[in-house]
Amino acid sequence: MSNTPAYKHPLYVTWRMMRRRCQTPNSDGYESYGGRGITVCDRWSNDFWTFVEDVSPKPGPEYTLDRRNNDGNYCPENCRWATREEQAANRRDTVRVTLNGEERCLTAWALIFGVRQQTVEKRMREQGMGALGALYLPVGRCGARKRKLDPIVAEIAAFYAA
Template sequence: MRHSHHLTPEQRTRNSWGSMHDRCYSANTANFEHYGGRGIIVCPRWHRNNPLGYYNFVADMGLRPEGMTLDRKNGDGNYEPSNCQWATKSTQASTQRHCTTGARPKLTRDEIREIYVSEERQVDLAARFGVSCGSIERIWKDKGHTEHTHDLMRPLKRRK
């Protein structure tokens, strides 16, 4: 929810708890692919199917402080007591799945082809090729939508 500074700590906490479930279990939710789509789940202790799930969440996490958001310490881990904390946006940014491994001038045509057809996770491809997740995402978004991408997918002519 956007204007959380007008909410009580109880309301902020309940919103965070509900949003955590939506990210993991509702394919219609923005960014589902980064959570539930990757297999991230909510632990049984906090799960909404558990009648005490919300109360267990509050017992483990406390009420959400103003200016803080729910953060997973390990971005590949589940929502569970040992992996969650209330964090500022700047702290949370430092635990996100960053992919940039340094400046790199340009991917080769063969590398772009490989990324284009790969079923590897974005973060793994970025690490392997030394580029940002944004670069991988742009290649995937361009699949079949630009003349440039189509040219990259044509076989290279062999020189004799």
């Protein structure tokens, strides 16, 4: 415990908002958290200083508290500090794709394959392609630049395209 009042601690707002989203039905975000059955473990819900002990130190101001499993509760085993980019890849609606035993979000694979994410999503949505076909299909027709794939990625893509 600290001599600092809890409300002055830099993690107090994080703790308070986490509890509010899960425990207060009329708060913003409740339907996406408490309304879905997401809870805060007793260890954290009942003791701010225990929460601080479990999650400190916060790596930097650009990090926010993230649940590894979006359907899981707020507890030491399921929480981490993450950047906006990491959190964006860990949303419920994020498309996850496994290639050669490696799972990544569709955005990460699009970057690796050199295709815009929007192009991949459009191919999947409008043309009914699977993720691999949408990633591997060459981009553009009229003089679009050829993309160079990492040799390992090219081998994986060729295998799945065959």
